[in-house]
Amino acid sequence: MNAHAFTFAGHDLQALACGALFWPEQELLCVSDLHLGKSGRIARRAGLLVPPYETLDTLARLDAALAETRARTVVCLGDSFDDLAAAGGLSEEESLWIARLQAGRRWIWIEGNHDPGPVDVGGQHRESLSLGGIVFRHIADETASGEISGHYHPKARIALRGRSLARPCFLVSAQRIILPAFGTYTGGLDCRDAAFAPLLKPPVFAVLTGTRATPFKLKQPTKTTPLR
Template sequence: MNGYDFTLAGADLQVRGSGALYWPARRLLCVSDLHLGKSERMARRGGTALPPYETQDTLSRLDAELAATTPEIVVCLGDSFDDAAAADALPDRDRLWISRLQAGRRWVWIEGNHDPGPVDLGGTHLNELPMHPLVFRHIAQPAQSGEISGHYHPKASLTAKGRTITRPCFLIDGDRVILPAFGTYTGGLRCHDVVLTDLMRDEALAVLTGPFPAPIPMPR
């Protein structure tokens, strides 16, 4: 899968078309907002019934990224589970799958607003992860430099040859990167929403996910 290479705070990083971020020098793969167990959580709360396959699809795509990049460190950037009960309700086959993905690697679960507490699934649970010159956290904070975050599920549209496509996207400027949601059953926030335009600098780029990720000026 092709990627888009860029530098943040002196660290050379790569946007992956899958929605993952790779830091080659540290052999670190970062994904955000997996929202595993969303179909179970919605059914439990009497919401719209969704096909119960989103966890397997998300884990399958994550498995492919691990195979492609062979990282030593994996950072899941918060909201890895749709809520704490969804983590507890994962079937054994999915828990075993996660254990297999973790084997031989440092695995970090960053605290999100959907999953603030530790989960009994191996790895380390942290509020945020400083790793010079970067810091990994779930929700972006103002006046930061070298920040990697998620939470907002950004998406953008691109029109070419009379056809408009809308996809999850990375937002990148000189201070931070906001990752798209990696999970299968996740919505998105348009780039021109004031929450995102207030966070990102005027020169910010949006990189749409897909087979050929390429930067465009962040839609505003």
């Protein structure tokens, strides 16, 4: 398995290269910000047509992560759907795929700012989830500790063959983990952005996703630079 193993809140976790977080002891896979149905939302609200394949691509990568880890519990950390209309507008193929992934598993949808209401696609809908001293929620709470969240779509820049590329990344401190966005059509925020400063007390490390899960020490966030 291509992953970076580390200990958080007394538990052994794995940051997978695909952008999912695996908790072996609980047989739990956690993903954030799937933003399923984003192309449809863009078409409805902006009248722009973009290739409508991101939902199937995201589900295919989630399917692969579940096959690799054999997780029995799945926690989706909010913004699983780009809006509530997207949750109700899934194609038959997409709905059946989600149902197949849910079969035989405990599946928990954590509410996000894009999908705050219940979604009628199976599983449980929760504001947050507490398990083994760890709290799962969509947006980080500065006062919390032992927290896993998403929302910010953290990314880091790397140099590859003379080019600067942005990669989604995990951000990890003693208090919290912020997951990268798992969805295909998602932008991101530079991991050195000042928005992360009140949430991540040093020492902090990041784990780049992509072909390999690559950890590196992160300096204190100091700037504001959205990455697309």
